[in-house]
Amino acid sequence: MAHSAVGVIFSNIHDENVPELSRHRTMASIPYGGRYRLIDFTLSNMVNSGITTVGIVTKNNYQSLIDHLGSGKDWDLARKDGGIILLPPYSNETDAPYTTRLEALMGITGFLTHRNEDYVVITDCDGIAHVDLQEIIHFHEERQADITMVYHEETEPVQSSYYMTLQPDETGRLKGLKINPKLKGGKYNLYVNIMVMSREFLINTIQEAVTRGLSSFGRDILAKNVDALRIYGYKFGGYYATISSLQNYYAHSMELLQKDVRDELFGARDIYTKVRDSAPSKYTEGAVVKNSLISDGCVIEGTVENCILFRGVKIGKGSVVRNSIIMQDTVIGSNVTLDCVITDKNAVVRDRRRLAGCEALPYFIAKGRML
Numbered sequence: 542m543a544h545s546a547v548g549v550i551f552s553n554i555h556d557e558n559v560p561e562l563s564r565h566r567t568m569a570s571i572p573y574g575g576r577y578r579l580i581d582f583t584l585s586n587m588v589n590s591g592i593t594t595v596g597i598v599t600k601n602n603y604q605s606l607i608d609h610l611g612s613g614k615d616w617d618l619a620r621k622d623g624g625i626i627l628l629p630p631y632s633n634e635t636d637a638p639y640t641t642r643l644e645a646l647m648g649i650t651g652f653l654t655h656r657n658e659d660y661v662v663i664t665d666c667d668g669i670a671h672v673d674l675q676e677i678i679h680f681h682e683e684r685q686a687d688i689t690m691v692y693h694e695e696t697e698p699v700q701s702s703y704y705m706t707l708q709p710d711e712t713g714r715l716k717g718l719k720i721n722p723k724l725k726g727g728k729y730n731l732y733v734n735i736m737v738m739s740r741e742f743l744i745n746t747i748q749e750a751v752t753r754g755l756s757s758f759g760r761d762i763l764a765k766n767v768d769a770l771r772i773y774g775y776k777f778g779g780y781y782a783t784i785s786s787l788q789n790y791y792a793h794s795m796e797l798l799q800k801d802v803r804d805e806l807f808g809a810r811d812i813y814t815k816v817r818d819s820a821p822s823k824y825t826e827g828a829v830v831k832n833s834l835i836s837d838g839c840v841i842e843g844t845v846e847n848c849i850l851f852r853g854v855k856i857g858k859g860s861v862v863r864n865s866i867i868m869q870d871t872v873i874g875s876n877v878t879l880d881c882v883i884t885d886k887n888a889v890v891r892d893r894r895r896l897a898g899c900e901a902l903p904y905f906i907a908k909g910r911m912l
Contacts, residue, residue: 546660546678547740548587549649552580553600553630554642554734555667558701558785561905562885563602569666570606571784572868572886574797575836575849578609579666579784581814582806588616589810590674592662594623596652598645600630600638609815616813628652643758646747653744661743665734667701669782669793671806672735677775681737684713686773688742688763691735693781696728701785705732705759709774718764718772730774733781780805791883791903794849794866798832819852827858843873857892864900882906 552569562571569580580597587595595618599606613625628649630638639645653661660681662674672691681689692707707730708717738746746762755761763772780802782793796802806812819838824830829844838853843860850856851868857875865882873879874892881898885908890896894912898904906912 545658546590546592546662546674546737547653547656547658548592548595549628549646549653549661549663550580550583550595550597551642551645551663551665552597552603552606554665555701555703555785556602558667559787559790561787561883561907562790565602565908566605567599567601567603567666568784569597570603570609571790572851573669573784573790573794575834575851576817577812577814578606579669580606580609581812582669582671583664583666584616584618585810585812586664586670586672586674587662588618588813590672592674593618593620594626594656594658596626596628596649598628598630598649600645603627611815615815626652641756641758643747643750643756643762646743646758647751650744650747653740653747656740658740661738661740663736663738667784668733668735669784669806670733670777670779671809671812672777672779674735674737677735677737680713680775681773684773685771686714687738687770688772689737689775690715690763690772691733691737691775691777692730693733693777694728695731696726698724699731699785700789701783703759704785705763706730707732707774709776713773713775715767715772715774718767720759720764730776731783733777733783787883787903787905788901791866791881792900795847795864795900797834797849798847817852825858828856843875843877851886866903879904885909888912 552567556563556568570578612619618624706719710716784790822835822839825842828841831846833845833848835850836852841856842858843856846863849866853870854867855872859876862879865879867884869886871884871888873890876893878895882904884906887909888906889911896904
């Protein structure tokens with residue numbers, strides 16, 4: 542039996558981690574995988590788990606997010622009751638936009654109070670994964686937890702400016718929680734910014750935080766109450782990619798060229814996105830495409846190897862594009878050579894240009910720029 546839950550998605554948290562791609566948009570609306578935005582994975586996880594009311598907390602640069610979401614019909618969230626609800630960035634205490642997650646939650650207390658679902662699922666938009674949220678809610682209820690935090694076992698260094706590591710015991714209950722610890726290598730449990738708690742518990746926690754003048758959800762509520770509250774960690778064992786820098790955006794995007802990664806992300810359940818009606822891609826005589834994801838509406842006259850091409854990309858004659866991510870409606874001229882390049886939308890690379898980066902530092906071309 543599905544448990545009733547309302548979703549809360551933070552669309553701007555972590556914008557500072559990928560400034561190149563979030564300069565003109567929210568973290569939530571960063572393009573990914575040829576035809577998706579980062580929020581598509583979070584929204585699809587909620588819809589596939591039976592969550593049909595989702596509040597999206599905005600802050601700034603969210604015009605592209607509004608354009609992408611529309612009425613929510615592409616996620617089956619165009620509803621009279623519930624659906625997608627854009628929430629304002631202002632806290633109840635001031636007229637200024639929120640500066641912390643706790644202030645943002647204070648600002649949406651009215652939204653939470655007027656809902657009648659049992660649970661709240663709070664997520665950010667920096668993660669790429671296929672997650673069964675109902676399974677996590679069941680875990681939460683079975684252990685009579687106050688808060689359940691989802692974590693993933695990692696070995697790679699963390700590049701984010703703000704992160705948490707969890708130390709659960711054999712039952713899953715947290716015996717420790719650290720914020721921005723200095724990691725010395727080896728395995729660690731990285732909190733993946735998915736949290737479950739009862740709606741009433743969250744409202745009471747927010748109200749208590751207001752009366753006590755607290756400002757940080759992580760430090761003042763979670764870290765200081767590990768012993769007092771029943772906080773559990775849920776281990777997610779599937780594929781999980783955290784987007785915390787341009788470098789790992791590139792690395793995780795390239796992982797989509799691996800069949801096992803694509804099968805895990807897109808095989809079991811659908812990932813929904815905004816539908817764009819466009820013609821199939823066109824491959825002219827002499828075009829060569831190897832090991833690449835090609836979206837619809839592309840015109841390819843050159844060579845494309847190990848690349849991700851978004852919708853409407855044009856590759857000119859004699860051009861060779863390798864190991865690159867070319868975003869929507871970008872035009873690559875004739876006799877161009879690109880290697881380890883990321884272009885934002887509507888970029889133009891003129892004829893006979895040669896541009897190259899490397900896996901650790903891909904060459905980036907900003908939105909609408911001509912080179």
